[in-house]
Amino acid sequence: GAVVSQHPSWVICKSGTSVKIECRSLDFQATTMFWYRQFPKQSLMLMATSNEGSKATYEQGVEKDKFLINHASLTLSTLTVTSAHPEDSSFYICSARAGTNYGYTFGSGTRLTVV
Amino acid sequence: GENVEQHPSTLSVQEGDSAVIKCTYSDSASNYFPWYKQELGKRPQLIIDIRSNVGEKKDQRIAVTLNKTAKHFSLHITETQPEDSAVYFCAAPRAANDYKLSFGAGTTVTVRA
Numbered sequence: 556g557a558v559v560s561q562h563p564s565w566v567i568c569k570s571g572t573s574v575k576i577e578c579r580s581l582d583f584q585a586t587t588m589f590w591y592r593q594f595p596k597q598s599l600m601l602m603a604t605s606n607e608g609s610k611a612t613y614e615q616g617v618e619k620d621k622f623l624i625n626h627a628s629l630t631l632s633t634l635t636v637t638s639a640h641p642e643d644s645s646f647y648i649c650s651a652r653a654g655t656n657y658g659y660t661f662g663s664g665t666r667l668t669v670v
Numbered sequence: 671g672e673n674v675e676q677h678p679s680t681l682s683v684q685e686g687d688s689a690v691i692k693c694t695y696s697d698s699a700s701n702y703f704p705w706y707k708q709e710l711g712k713r714p715q716l717i718i719d720i721r722s723n724v725g726e727k728k729d730q731r732i733a734v735t736l737n738k739t740a741k742h743f744s745l746h747i748t749e750t751q752p753e754d755s756a757v758y759f760c761a762a763p764r765a766a767n768d769y770k771l772s773f774g775a776g777t778t779v780t781v782r783a
Contacts, residue, residue: 589770598759598773648713652769657702661713
């Protein structure tokens with residue numbers, strides 16, 4: 556079945572630094588990648604949608620200059636949290652659309668802690 | 671856009687009993703309703719889904735029912751086991767022909783041995 560690899564699984568960074576999270580589709584071409592943020596005991600909140608070769612579409616209230624998304628190939632999308640602050644600490648998960656209408660496959664998630 | 675409400679937020683059941691989680695949606699044009707199971711610190715996993723052209727779908731101990739008139743769909747887990755303990759999320763498309771999903775708030779299910 557479709558597999559999405561997400562790295563790192565967890566990261567601790569200092570306030571003010573940037574962190575890059577990668578999602579790779581291992582055995583399929585992900586034309587669309589969704590990036591979610593999940594706070595403890597809360598639901599998945601869509602941050603942005605990226606399509607290969609084009610600019611990402613951000614949800615209302617999500618700062619595009621703070622959460623940089625790159626989807627340069629059909630198998631790789633990255634999310635960079637720039638100038639991270641403690642309030643950015645969260646669980647970030649990617650989800651790739653595998654070509655069928657609703658064929659979503661989630662990455663394993665990245666636990667970001669900003670200290 | 672689609673508004674998905676999920677109830678209850680927590681559910682505790684005795685092993686062997688059934689668990690039912692209900693979600694309501696607002697857009698009558700929605701045509702796809704998945705359910706995801708998420709264990710602590712792990713990725714959501716699709717456990718079952720249903721399209722609007724059927725009223726019920728079953729997969730072993732898990733079933734999903736859809737009532738299009740009332741705009742709600744439910745997850746049924748029978749003969750619950752400790753490994754069913756997790757957070758369950760329902761979802762629906764944000765709009766007709768939109769492949770983005772709106773997720774419910776989640777239900778934490780605890781199966782007591």
